[in-house]
Amino acid sequence: xxxxxxxxGDQLNINHSWFREPERSTSSDVIYVLMEVRSETDYVVHHxxxxxxxxxAMRGFANALESAGLxxxxxxLSDADNQQDFIGNLRQLISQFGITYIERQQxxxxxxxxLLLKAPELLGVDIRVVDSEHFLANRTAISQxxxxxVQRMEFFYRDLRKQYQILVDEKNQPLxxxxxxxxxxxxxxxxxxxxxxxxxxxxxxxxxWHEIQSCNVRxxxxxxxxxxxxxxxxxxAKAWLAHFxxxxxxxxxxxxxxxxxxxxxxxxxxxxxALNIKLLHPMEVIQAAINxxxxxxxxxxxxxxxxxxxxxWREFVRAVYWARMPTYSQLNVLRHERPLPSWYWxxxxxxxxxxxxxxxxxxTGYAHHIQRLMVTGNFALLAxxxxxxxxxxxxxxxxxxFEWVEMxxxxxxxQYADGGILGSKPYAGSASYINKMSDYCKNCHxxxxxRHGEKACPFNSLYWHFHARHSERLSKNPRIxxxxxxxxxxxxxxRQKTLAQAELYLANIDEL
Ligand SMILES: Cc1cc2nc3c(=O)[nH]c(=O)nc-3n(C[C@H](O)[C@H](O)[C@H](O)COP(=O)(O)OP(=O)(O)OC[C@H]3O[C@@H](n4cnc5c(N)ncnc54)[C@H](O)[C@@H]3O)c2cc1C
Ligand code: SF4
Numbered sequence: 001x002x003x004x005x006x007x008x009g010d011q012l013n014i015n016h017s018w019f020r021e022p023e024r025s026t027s028s029d030v031i032y033v034l035m036e037v038r039s040e041t042d043y044v045v046h047h048x049x050x051x052x053x054x055x056x057a058m059r060g061f062a063n064a065l066e067s068a069g070l071x072x073x074x075x076x077l078s079d080a081d082n083q084q085d086f087i088g089n090l091r092q093l094i095s096q097f098g099i100t101y102i103e104r105q106q107x108x109x110x111x112x113x114x115l116l117l118k119a120p121e122l123l124g125v126d127i128r129v130v131d132s133e134h135f136l137a138n139r140t141a142i143s144q145x146x147x148x149x150v151q152r153m154e155f156f157y158r159d160l161r162k163q164y165q166i167l168v169d170e171k172n173q174p175l176x177x178x179x180x181x182x183x184x185x186x187x188x189x190x191x192x193x194x195x196x197x198x199x200x201x202x203x204x205x206x207x208x209w210h211e212i213q214s215c216n217v218r219x220x221x222x223x224x225x226x227x228x229x230x231x232x233x234x235x236x237a238k239a240w241l242a243h244f245x246x247x248x249x250x251x252x253x254x255x256x257x258x259x260x261x262x263x264x265x266x267x268x269x270x271x272x273x274a275l276n277i278k279l280l281h282p283m284e285v286i287q288a289a290i291n292x293x294x295x296x297x298x299x300x301x302x303x304x305x306x307x308x309x310x311x312x313w314r315e316f317v318r319a320v321y322w323a324r325m326p327t328y329s330q331l332n333v334l335r336h337e338r339p340l341p342s343w344y345w346x347x348x349x350x351x352x353x354x355x356x357x358x359x360x361x362x363x364t365g366y367a368h369h370i371q372r373l374m375v376t377g378n379f380a381l382l383a384x385x386x387x388x389x390x391x392x393x394x395x396x397x398x399x400x401x402f403e404w405v406e407m408x409x410x411x412x413x414x415q416y417a418d419g420g421i422l423g424s425k426p427y428a429g430s431a432s433y434i435n436k437m438s439d440y441c442k443n444c445h446x447x448x449x450x451r452h453g454e455k456a457c458p459f460n461s462l463y464w465h466f467h468a469r470h471s472e473r474l475s476k477n478p479r480i481x482x483x484x485x486x487x488x489x490x491x492x493x494x495r496q497k498t499l500a501q502a503e504l505y506l507a508n509i510d511e512l
Contacts (some may be wrong), residue, residue: 070349157312176300253302259438272400352444377414438486465502
């Protein structure tokens with residue numbers, strides 16, 4: 001009996017039980033298969049660093065398995081007999097190697113899981129599905145629970161903290177006396193503390209990049225192929241994590257919402273790519289932070305704030321995704337239909353915050369959470385851009401973008417297209433928020449305090465336009481009652497001028 005074990009590009013988990021005794025098999029009866037296929041490079045236009053990083057990491061992973069004595073079959077993008085999709089290649093391998101059954105790990109994306117569920121029928125072989133052994137919440141149990149009612153993130157996260165005994169005492173109460181330190185974690189960064197250096201990697205991937213280009217794969221952004229900055233092996237990912245823990249974690253909490261032109265990453269971890277392709281396990285990241293807390297080097301507020309992102313938000317968005325797909329991908333409760341402005345693709349806008357966040361994303365494939373949520377996402381929401389377009393942009397532009405995590409964050413959290421399944425209110429903000437949390441407004445063509453007039457910041461009039469056009473749905477939401485009260489006490493003339501300014505900006509959106 002010959003078995004084929006399929007490893008997808010985001011399943012590079014060397015600690016999976018497949019590779020541990022007694023599951024592990026070095027006999028020639030088991031063939032581990034990895035494949036680079038056009039169906040994956042082309043379902044959306046990806047950032048060049050994402051395609052490069054995933055393929056480089058897959059090649060490295062295949063080499064590591066081979067060095068450990070396992071039999072590996074690797075299909076490169078440019079191989080002449082590459083059928084360029086999973087089913088075509090599997091069909092070919094079944095006859096080439098006389099495969100009698102296939103094993104695979106559960107796919108994280110609905111698109112792939114549904115395709116692979118059809119594979120036994122399409123290929124005429126049995127396929128055994130095993131857990132990817134990466135996530136901390138059980139996918140089946142939580143999807144069933146959330147299919148009925150989605151719990152609020154806060155309570156979902158507290159349950160996981162108790163289940164895994166993370167930052168709780170023997171009575172299951174939170175260490176430090178509080179579950180949530182968000183209030184302490186919202187400071188603007190004014191030049192201090194000193195910014196840490198981003199962990200320096202500089203792998204030369206130019207050969208792989210030429211191969212990708214010779215296959216005419218469409219990508220966006222800078223490839224950085226000669227000086228590739230993202231971790232593509234487990235040892236690089238571990239060194240990257242250790243660097244973050246030692247140099248940036250102590251200040252992560254307080255400045256996690258801050259933005260500055262002086263730094264891409266501030267005190268953020270930059271580990272999402274390594275986590276999402278499974279070079280790192282979420283529990284080892286959480287444990288590394290807790291060790292620092294136990295050693296007295298990091299405050300409870302920062303430790304909790306960091307753990308919340310991984311044990312809380314990351315697991316939570318995955319649970320919402322799996323409970324609510326495929327309908328989630330079509331939700332558009334605010335009926336937003338506008339195309340994304342053209343400058344989302346090149347950063348050529350006079351709005352400094354957007355210019356900075358988009359240019360940085362094109363150059364690095366990275367933006368931190370608040371740049372994604374309160375700058376690019378916020379603008380698309382206020383302007384009424386179509387969630388399908390916004391989703392495609394986020395799925396393309398970030399190195400860490402995989403649909404299970406990208407879509408709930410984009411369509412749910414940032415565009416409120418799910419009507420509040422994921423969050424209790426839209427993340428809509430005016431220039432006052434951006435100015436409070438960043439230094440972008442200082443050097444902007446527009447003036448952050450103005451609502452109308454030639455130099456008025458577009459975020460201001462669009463903010464009120466958004467609330468005015470959705471008042472029927474949103475004004476009853478107690479969490480945004482204050483906004484509507486402020487709108488109510490503005491003079492009629494002020495409201496008219498503000499709405500007229502927004503209309504003017506929307507009519508000329510590509511020129512902003
Ligand atoms: C519109 C939008 C789209 C997003 N798309 C993606 C995406 O495609 N892929 C992705 O991994 N994250 C996405 N996020 C979440 C978050 O912005 C990134 O995980 C984070 O910026 C990655 O950088 P970091 O590793 O420096 O994160 P840090 O701020 O240092 O946080 C540490 C880790 O926590 C996890 N995390 C933090 N916030 C979230 C969140 N909201 N959802 C899930 N995990 C979280 C990530 O794994 C991250 O690496 C998106 C957020 C928004 C608002
Ligand atoms: S003034 Fe407005 S457009 Fe300019 S940086 Fe500030 S928020 Fe952005």
